[in-house]
Amino acid sequence: MGLNFYTNKKEYKLFYYSLLIAILCTILSQSSWSIDFKIAPYLQLSWIFPLILGFQFKSLYNIITPILLLSILFVYCIFMTAIFPDSDYISILSVQRIPLILMLLIIGNNASRKLSQSQLQKVLLIATSIGGFLLLISFYLKPGELSYSENSLQLGTRKNTLAILILTCIYIVYKLNTNKNRISQICIFIYFLSAIFLMISMKCRTAIFSIPLICVSEFILSKKKFKLSTIIKLILVSVGIISLFPNIFQYIFTDFIYDDINTKEMNSMNVRYSMIETFNKLFANNIFCGTGKLFIENFYLMNLLNLGIIGFTPLLLFLFWSYKVCFSLNNRPLFSLNKILFILYTFNGLLEGESPFGPGTRCFILWFIIGYSISYYGKTKKTIMKTIISHKIE
Numbered sequence: 001m002g003l004n005f006y007t008n009k010k011e012y013k014l015f016y017y018s019l020l021i022a023i024l025c026t027i028l029s030q031s032s033w034s035i036d037f038k039i040a041p042y043l044q045l046s047w048i049f050p051l052i053l054g055f056q057f058k059s060l061y062n063i064i065t066p067i068l069l070l071s072i073l074f075v076y077c078i079f080m081t082a083i084f085p086d087s088d089y090i091s092i093l094s095v096q097r098i099p100l101i102l103m104l105l106i107i108g109n110n111a112s113r114k115l116s117q118s119q120l121q122k123v124l125l126i127a128t129s130i131g132g133f134l135l136l137i138s139f140y141l142k143p144g145e146l147s148y149s150e151n152s153l154q155l156g157t158r159k160n161t162l163a164i165l166i167l168t169c170i171y172i173v174y175k176l177n178t179n180k181n182r183i184s185q186i187c188i189f190i191y192f193l194s195a196i197f198l199m200i201s202m203k204c205r206t207a208i209f210s211i212p213l214i215c216v217s218e219f220i221l222s223k224k225k226f227k228l229s230t231i232i233k234l235i236l237v238s239v240g241i242i243s244l245f246p247n248i249f250q251y252i253f254t255d256f257i258y259d260d261i262n263t264k265e266m267n268s269m270n271v272r273y274s275m276i277e278t279f280n281k282l283f284a285n286n287i288f289c290g291t292g293k294l295f296i297e298n299f300y301l302m303n304l305l306n307l308g309i310i311g312f313t314p315l316l317l318f319l320f321w322s323y324k325v326c327f328s329l330n331n332r333p334l335f336s337l338n339k340i341l342f343i344l345y346t347f348n349g350l351l352e353g354e355s356p357f358g359p360g361t362r363c364f365i366l367w368f369i370i371g372y373s374i375s376y377y378g379k380t381k382k383t384i385m386k387t388i389i390s391h392k393i394e
Helices: 009-028 030-036 040-054 058-062 065-084 096-111 117-141 153-176 181-202 205-222 228-244 248-256 269-283 299-327 333-348 364-392
Strands: none
Touching: 009 096, 009 117, 009 364, 030 040, 030 117, 040 096, 058 065, 058 248, 065 096, 065 299, 096 364, 117 153, 117 181, 117 364, 153 181, 153 205, 153 299, 153 333, 205 228, 205 333, 269 299, 269 333, 299 364, 333 364
């Protein structure tokens, strides 16, 4: 199902390359090099070019639902900040991400009028292949910068952002790579193993927990049946790992998942438990309007506590809208890919305070593809309605 409406080939090429550069620059903005040279914000500004080159007022109409829902949330936060001067609803992380989310939805919707699915897949494959690999290299070159022993919330957030972004790039390369020869598969496998080793050594829990989630989700959505040969291979691999690393379970449960490091360390599981306890104590007294601004390493609990039921409702409706757009489409590679990303980032929200909105631009591909999907989603609904009407006439 193609939705190419572009007529000017030159304009299409400019948009194509501007989009490629924007995605690549956004990935590289998280690298140690961009942090050292303080150019990360400027790299992310590259999204301005595809926004200008592809902008159409019609795209605003196509995303009227998220615009209304997020606008209601933003107005609510302004109103509550004015009523309660001691609070700071505008500084809530999810509220700060609203302009970025809307911009990505608009650009994605514009892209559906200039790029076919195969063209967009090519853009994503090139950008994530190059960007993800360079990001992994920068991760390796400056491990001391992300030392687990350092006591810094910002450091923990940056570490997990890098790990999830690299994992996203690897999955996109695996999913969209049409070259299935043995060398290509070996390269992707080595790429994946290098990332795994680094994630474990840096104790990037969220990223490690996300790997089995991606595998299970991919298996369920593809509707494949487990073969006996696959089960035997999994058992043999598991036995091999246990034989090579007999203390692996002790490491996983005592040193990786739960450790007894200083409770001030933001990566400590103790701190996460104390945050949940804070939610339990404060939510009952702030059930409708929220507290204004508190940080909890759980996207849903944090926003429910900060915004209250009134403010959390439009945010929850926006997530339901996103889910509907994402999961109502067919299982072509691009849409199938985004379903997994939606599951991944939604799950990450249980362990982090910003996903699926952030941190920064980490989840940008999800919202960009959802924006791209809106035109296909609208056409799918029209097709269903026509089918229902024709059956009624018959």
